[in-house]
Amino acid sequence: MRRVAILGATGSIGRQALDIVDANDDLEVCALASGSSELEELASERGVEHAQVGGDLTPLLDLSEPDIVLNAIVGFAGLPATLWALERGITLALANKESLVAAGDLALQARERGGGLLLPVDSEHSAVFQCLEGRTEESVDSIVLTASGGPFRGRTREQLADVTRADALAHPTWRMGPKITVDSATLANKGLELIEAHFLFGLPYERIEVVVHPTSVVHAIVRFRDGASLAHLGYPDMHVPISYALTYPERAATPVDGLDFADGLTLQFEPPDVETFPMLALARRAGESAGTHPCAYNAANEVAVAAFLAGRLPFLGIAAAVEDVLAAVDGAPAHDLDELVEADTEARRLAEEAVGAPVP
Numbered sequence: 001m002r003r004v005a006i007l008g009a010t011g012s013i014g015r016q017a018l019d020i021v022d023a024n025d026d027l028e029v030c031a032l033a034s035g036s037s038e039l040e041e042l043a044s045e046r047g048v049e050h051a052q053v054g055g056d057l058t059p060l061l062d063l064s065e066p067d068i069v070l071n072a073i074v075g076f077a078g079l080p081a082t083l084w085a086l087e088r089g090i091t092l093a094l095a096n097k098e099s100l101v102a103a104g105d106l107a108l109q110a111r112e113r114g115g116g117l118l119l120p121v122d123s124e125h126s127a128v129f130q131c132l133e134g135r136t137e138e139s140v141d142s143i144v145l146t147a148s149g150g151p152f153r154g155r156t157r158e159q160l161a162d163v164t165r166a167d168a169l170a171h172p173t174w175r176m177g178p179k180i181t182v183d184s185a186t187l188a189n190k191g192l193e194l195i196e197a198h199f200l201f202g203l204p205y206e207r208i209e210v211v212v213h214p215t216s217v218v219h220a221i222v223r224f225r226d227g228a229s230l231a232h233l234g235y236p237d238m239h240v241p242i243s244y245a246l247t248y249p250e251r252a253a254t255p256v257d258g259l260d261f262a263d264g265l266t267l268q269f270e271p272p273d274v275e276t277f278p279m280l281a282l283a284r285r286a287g288e289s290a291g292t293h294p295c296a297y298n299a300a301n302e303v304a305v306a307a308f309l310a311g312r313l314p315f316l317g318i319a320a321a322v323e324d325v326l327a328a329v330d331g332a333p334a335h336d337l338d339e340l341v342e343a344d345t346e347a348r349r350l351a352e353e354a355v356g357a358p359v360p
């Protein structure tokens with residue numbers, strides 16, 4: 001029996017993770033956490049003793065003794081749980097990409113000390129992880145992350161000037177929480193995933209490509225040095241990568257259908273439009289600049305997306321604010337968590353300033 005702590009249990013990933021646990025006899029929930037939603041009903045239904053709303057989750061993790069931490073908290077708030085699991089060598093099923101983006105170096109050092117498994121839940125990274133299994137580092141040429149392109153694919157900047165929150169939340173292929181859905185519309189989600197991939201798979205940025213693939217059937221591709229490419233395909237449904245991480249390496253059955261070729265499959269690819277959607281290029285630049293630049297990118301994006309969702313910032317203002325913040329921070333590397341939190345706080349302060357200012 002594997003004990004799973006589900007953090008962010010009331011969210012899109014958290015609820016799908018509960019489906020997976022319910023469908024597997026050898027998984028049980030040992031802890032539940034949310035940000036502000038009540039958990040009493042969820043905890044009592046499942047007889048879970050350890051449940052917590054907000055605050056420092058590390059005492060909850062200590063008490064509940066999980067074998068796996070499924071970190072599905074949204075944003076930088078997920079960082080303590082990521083570090084808690086990595087430091088102790090407890091399997092981390094990571095959906096909370098923001099923590100790895102913001103604290104990649106510290107997280108990898110913690111994983112080195114803890115020696116445990118870090119299993120990506122993000123569908124693209126789960127796909128890359130699976131394509132890489134059993135391969136040598138030298139055999140890998142590059143990886144390709146696919147992006148749906150979001151609801152605004154094909155639009156010009158002029159057409160994006162007055163898009164609304166509702167427009168941005170209408171994702172064509174994935175049903176997700178509001179923050180990641182807006183991130184998909186700006187391509188910041190792919191930017192965060194680019195940096196996440198760099199830390200997860202240890203490849204330099206020039207060997208990680210992003211390609212737009214509107215139907216989201218191909219989740220990622222790995223190119224090998226012999227000219228062959230392996231792709232991971234499946235209908236877009238997060239139950240699959242969540243199940244893969246929670247039941248690794250067994251790959252338990254899920255209710256998700258396999259591909260139906262009789263139904264027709266469209267494998268269309270195109271390069272991302274980085275002029276119209278600058279968040280992807282900004283992420284690449286932040287990642288290549290290293291230090292706390294990725295942390296600043298993430299922090300500024302979180303502030304700007306919250307302002308957009310609250311109706312305080314136009315859609316195009318998100319990238320403008322992030323660009324301003326990246327230009328203003330020094331991006332010096334953080335040697336410990338205190339320094340990282342300092343960099344995050346400073347980037348948030350600058351982003352609040354940028355968001356308050358009139359947007360071009």
Ligand SMILES: NC(=O)c1ccc[n+]([C@@H]2O[C@H](COP(=O)([O-])OP(=O)(O)OC[C@H]3O[C@@H](n4cnc5c(N)ncnc54)[C@H](OP(=O)(O)O)[C@@H]3O)[C@@H](O)[C@H]2O)c1
Nearest residue numbers: 008010011012013034035036037073074077095096176177
């Ligand atoms: N949804 C997807 O398909 C998908 C795919 C790939 C990766 N991800 C990643 O997975 C993470 C979660 O995404 P989501 O779509 O599931 O988001 P979501 O639906 O907005 O859910 C977020 C969850 O985090 C909880 N939370 C927020 N702040 C917290 C805090 N300080 N402490 C504890 N819990 C907190 C929320 O609790 P409340 O309900 O109380 O606010 C909620 O349970 C994100 O990092 C996202 O990028 C999601």
